[in-house]
Amino acid sequence: MPVRSVRRRYLSFTTSSSSIDDKAVQKCINHSILELYGLKGLSHIDPNLIQYDKELQKGIIRCSNDGERFLRAAMAFVTRFDEDALAIRVWKSSGTIKSLRANLTLD
Numbered sequence: 001m002p003v004r005s006v007r008r009r010y011l012s013f014t015t016s017s018s019s020i021d022d023k024a025v026q027k028c029i030n031h032s033i034l035e036l037y038g039l040k041g042l043s044h045i046d047p048n049l050i051q052y053d054k055e056l057q058k059g060i061i062r063c064s065n066d067g068e069r070f071l072r073a074a075m076a077f078v079t080r081f082d083e084d085a086l087a088i089r090v091w092k093s094s095g096t097i098k099s100l101r102a103n104l105t106l107d
Contacts, residue, residue, distance in 0.1 A: 007065035022052035
């Protein structure tokens with residue numbers, strides 16, 4: 001019996017701070033998910049930062065298909081990183097990474 005692959009969603013986002021790097025973005029998002037949904041929610045959403053450009057303040061994150069709405073809520077919940085104010089805004093969602101990478105460098 002064949003095993004179905006896990007369906008994924010990709011979200012394009014921007015951040016409000018240029019001083020934050022990719023590891024800090026991943027840490028903020030994971031911490032937000034843990035606060036809202038706990039460890040079970042983190043494993044259900046399965047977030048993975050694919051790409052983040054510090055100069056453009058734009059990135060792409062992957063999650064499970066069923067966890068997209070939970071990830072959007074957790075990203076909206078992020079307000080601080082250390083002592084700096086931080087906001088993460090989701091711009092576009094897609095089932096493929098190709099369309100998001102094309103729009104990442106255009107704006």
